Amino acid sequence: MRAEAAVIVHADAxxxxxxxxxxxxxxxxxxxDKADCLWARVRRDCADALVVHRLDMATSGLMLFARGSAAQxxxxxxFAERRVHKTYVAVVAGSVAEDxxxxxxxxxxxxxxxxxxxxxxxxxxxxxxxxRVLARERGTTRLELEPVTGRSHQLRVHLQAxxxxxxGDALYAPPQVAASSPRLLLHAARLIVPHPHGGQAxxxxxxxxx
Numbered sequence: 001m002r003a004e005a006a007v008i009v010h011a012d013a014x015x016x017x018x019x020x021x022x023x024x025x026x027x028x029x030x031x032x033d034k035a036d037c038l039w040a041r042v043r044r045d046c047a048d049a050l051v052v053h054r055l056d057m058a059t060s061g062l063m064l065f066a067r068g069s070a071a072q073x074x075x076x077x078x079f080a081e082r083r084v085h086k087t088y089v090a091v092v093a094g095s096v097a098e099d100x101x102x103x104x105x106x107x108x109x110x111x112x113x114x115x116x117x118x119x120x121x122x123x124x125x126x127x128x129x130x131x132r133v134l135a136r137e138r139g140t141t142r143l144e145l146e147p148v149t150g151r152s153h154q155l156r157v158h159l160q161a162x163x164x165x166x167x168g169d170a171l172y173a174p175p176q177v178a179a180s181s182p183r184l185l186l187h188a189a190r191l192i193v194p195h196p197h198g199g200q201a202x203x204x205x206x207x208x209x210x
Contacts (some may be wrong), residue, residue, distance in 0.1 A: 004014075005018075006018045006020075006038055006041035006042045006044075006045070007019040008042065008045060008046075009204060009206055010202075010204055011045075011046060011063070012067075013067060013197065014045045014066070014067055014068075014069060014071040014195060014196040014197045015064060015065065015067055015075065015193075015195070015196065016042055016049050016064070017062055017063070017064050017065075017191070017201075017204045018038055018041075018042050018062075018063055018065070018066045018068060019059060019060070019061065019062060019063075019206045020038045020055055020059075020060055020062075020063045020188075021060055022058055022059065022060040022183040022184060023057065023058065024036075024037065024038055024055075024057065024065060024077060025037035025038070025057050026039065026051075026054040026055050026057070027039050027051055027054060030041065037151060038063055039051055039065065042065055043157055046065070046067060047110050048067045049065040049066070049067060050065060050066045050067070050068070050069065050071075051065060051066075051070040051072075051084065052064055052065065052066050052072055052075040052076050052079060053079055053150075055188055056153065056156075056184075056186075058168075058169075058170070058183065058184035058186070059088075059184060059186045059187065059188060060121065060183075060186075060187045060188070060193050060208070061088070061187040061188025061206055061208070062188045062189070062190070062204055062205075062206050064191060064193065064204075065141050066173050066196070071196040071197075073201070074196035075193070075196055078194050079150070081149075082148070083193075083194055084191060084192070084193045084194075085146070085190075085191070085192040085193075086146065086147055086150075086187060086188065086190070086191055087144060087145070087146055087188075087189050087190040087191075088144070088145040088146075088147070088155060088187060088188055088189060089134070089142065089143070089144055089145070089186075089187050089189045089208045090142070090143050090145055090155065090159065090185055090186045090187070091140050091141070091142050091143075091166070091167045091181075091185035091210065092140060092141050092143060092159050092164040092165060092166050092185075093138070093139070093140060093164055093165050093166075093167060093173065093177045093180075094139070094141065094163065094164050095136050095139075096131070096133055096136070096140055096141040096143065096164055099132065099133050100130070100131065100132045100133070100135075101130070101131055102129070102130050102131075103128070103129040103130075103131065103158040103159075103161070103162055104126075104127070104128050105119045105124075105127060105157075105158060105161055105210070106119065106120060106121055106124025106125055106126055106127055107119060107120065107124045107127045107151045107152075107153075107154060107157055107158075108120035108123050108124040108209055109152075110123065110181075111134060115152070116153070116171055116172075117151065117152055117153040117154075117157045118157065119157065119161050125149075125151060125182075126149065127149045127151045127154050127158065128147075128148040128149050129145060129146065129147050129148065129149075129154060129155060129158045129159075130146040130148060131143050131144065131145050131146070132144045133148075140167060140175060141164065142161075144189075152170075152194050153171070155186060156169055156171065156172050156184075156186070157172060159172075160172040160173065160209070165177050166185055167180055167181045167184075167185045167186060168180065168181030168182065168183050168184045168185050169184050170184070171188075181210075183210075185210050187206075187208035187209070187210070188206075189205060189206060189208055190203070190204065190205045190206075191203075191204045191205075191206065192204075
């Protein structure tokens with residue numbers, strides 16, 4: 001049976017933005033059973049779509065694709081120079097005490113347990129996450145997150161490191177927190193990106209499904 005098409009939230013001559021469901025690969029994995037992914041579905045409608053960044057399989061939300069190699073170069077440069085502003089929404093375990101704050105902890109690959117990452121003050125790369133409390137509920141806190149750097153699993157590791165793992169996180173949360181949701185409660189909710197044609201700020205947003 002043909003898989004359903006990607007949910008495209010914006011498309012123009014230079015780029016495409018799509019809403020990735022939790023549990024879907026961003027790009028193909030190894031093997032025929034991992035060929036289905038958001039990129040493949042976007043290319044059914046926009047055959048020139050090229051990858052410029054990725055989301056974890058467990059994370060939902062906005063993912064951006066360039067249309068053609070020139071736009072891919074421009075967008076990749078914008079991501080590398082931190083001119084793309086990313087905002088996530090997460091639900092974490094426990095009541096976060098501060099209304100706002102920074103998590104400034106260096107991260108490195110946990111080689112024996114890849115793809116896991118770990119806080120490592122000796123060999124880790126500088127990593128910074130800003131957070132703001134949106135709501136405190138019984139036993140959980142809803143946060144808005146801004147990853148200033150873009151390390152692998154950065155939000156998940158940073159939140160676990162301060163004692164507030166993301167609900168549904170099978171990699172980093174303790175078993176009772178991981179089992180309390182059928183999915184990771186992390187969503188890429190907003191992107192502000194300089195448009196490859198002209199550089200004006202393009203604001204894209206998709207509300208979290210949780």
